[in-house]
Structure formats: structure tokens, C-alpha cells
Amino acid sequence: MRADAQRNAVKLREAAADLFQERGLQVSLKEIARRAGVSHGTLYNLFGSREALIDEVIADLAATRLSAAAARALASEDAWAGFAGYLTEVCELQATDPALGDVLTRRFPDASRLMAVCDNSYAATEAIIARAHQDGSLRPDFTASDLLFFLASHAPLARATAATGSDAWRRQITFMLDGLRAPTAVMVEVAALSPEEINRLLIQES
Incomplete structure (x- = not known):
């Protein structure tokens, strides 16, 4: 994984952890991407699905x-x-x-x-x-x-x-x-x- 992709993955995990614990596991993926400062497409490219992100974070x-x-x-x-x-x-x-x-x-x-x-x-x-x-x-x-x-x-x-x-x-x-x-x-x-x-x-x- 390229260095920029690794940085984005870290930001997405941190944003997801915060939002999941604030609002639950059904929080909008677009909102997770926004908080991480990356595009919605980047989230899907790195994790593929909500379930994969949940497994990574929770x-x-x-x-x-x-x-x-x-x-x-x-x-x-x-x-x-x-x-x-x-x-x-x-x-x-x-x-x-x-x-x-x-x-x-x-x-x-x-x-x-x-x-x-x-x-x-x-x-x-x-x-x-x-x-x-x-x-x-x-x-x-x-x-x-x-x-x-x-x-x-x-x-x-x-x-x-x-x-x-x-x-x-x-x-x-x-x-x-x-x-x-x-x-x-x-x-x-x-x-x-x-x-x-x-x-x-x-x-x-x-």
C-alpha cells in the first residue's frame, strides 16, 4: 500500500471509531469520509464495505x-x-x-x-x-x-x-x-x- 493510502486508511479508521462510538454502526459512510478528510470513493477503495470497516475498527x-x-x-x-x-x-x-x-x-x-x-x-x-x-x-x-x-x-x-x-x-x-x-x-x-x-x-x- 502506498504511503498516501496508508495515511488515508489511518484517518478513516480514526474517524470511523469516533463516529461509530458517537452514533452507532449505521452512521453514514459519507460522513465518516468527510470527517477523515477523504473522498467517499477512497473509503470504498481502501475498505470495500461498511462491514469491512466495522471489522477493522470495532x-x-x-x-x-x-x-x-x-x-x-x-x-x-x-x-x-x-x-x-x-x-x-x-x-x-x-x-x-x-x-x-x-x-x-x-x-x-x-x-x-x-x-x-x-x-x-x-x-x-x-x-x-x-x-x-x-x-x-x-x-x-x-x-x-x-x-x-x-x-x-x-x-x-x-x-x-x-x-x-x-x-x-x-x-x-x-x-x-x-x-x-x-x-x-x-x-x-x-x-x-x-x-x-x-x-x-x-x-x-x-
């Missing part, structure tokens, strides 16, 4: 933050505290970090590195939930797919609420957690959607 950041949240949950001696802390931390990322909020909705299936991060996060979520099932603190019919469904529906409202300067989204987390405690659970007869079904729904809505 995948490692998402992996670091999501894996750290999961590690804290799995390290907790109290399985329920670990689960509740993980749910709260992920929801806080949705409220305060638009890019991470979009990551968790899996709306960019062609961003292969990012999807690998999501797969790893889902596997960690299954392990966190399994611990809480094993000690009897989490209702037994709650699955990782249920959490994915909740996070997908929670993301836009959490972001909108946080943008007003309010932490009201935390109320919903408290209500959610109270309803998930095993001693108060009433079993649900409706089957959970599979991860694949949820992903298809999210892609259709994006």
Missing part, C-alpha cells in the same frame, strides 16, 4: 469489553451476582456506547470478525447462565436466547433514554432481574426463539 474493542464483562461474571463466587452484574454491565454498554449496543444486536452478519466476537460472547453468556441454573438462583427456563432477545429489544430504548441524561433504563433491568429469580418464577409455556431465529428477525428489521 471487532477488537467489542471483544475486549464483552470478554471482560463475561470474565467478571464467571469469576464471581455468587452465580446470581455474576449473572445480574453481567446483565447490568451489558445493558450499560448498550445505553452508553452506541457501537457496542449495535454489536449485540448482530445486525451486520457480513462483518465476519464481529460475528465471531458475538459467537464467543454468546458462548460465555451460556456459561454464566448455566452457573446460575446450577445453584438454583436463576429460573430454569431462561436461556441465552432469551437474553439475546431481551438485549435486542432493550438497545434502542436504553440508548434513547441515556441520550436524555436519564438512567431510567436501569429500572427495567431491576424489574427484569426480579422476574428471573427462581423462587418467584412461573414457568412459561411458550418456547424461546433460537439464536438463528432471533438473528433473522434482527436482520429483517435493520
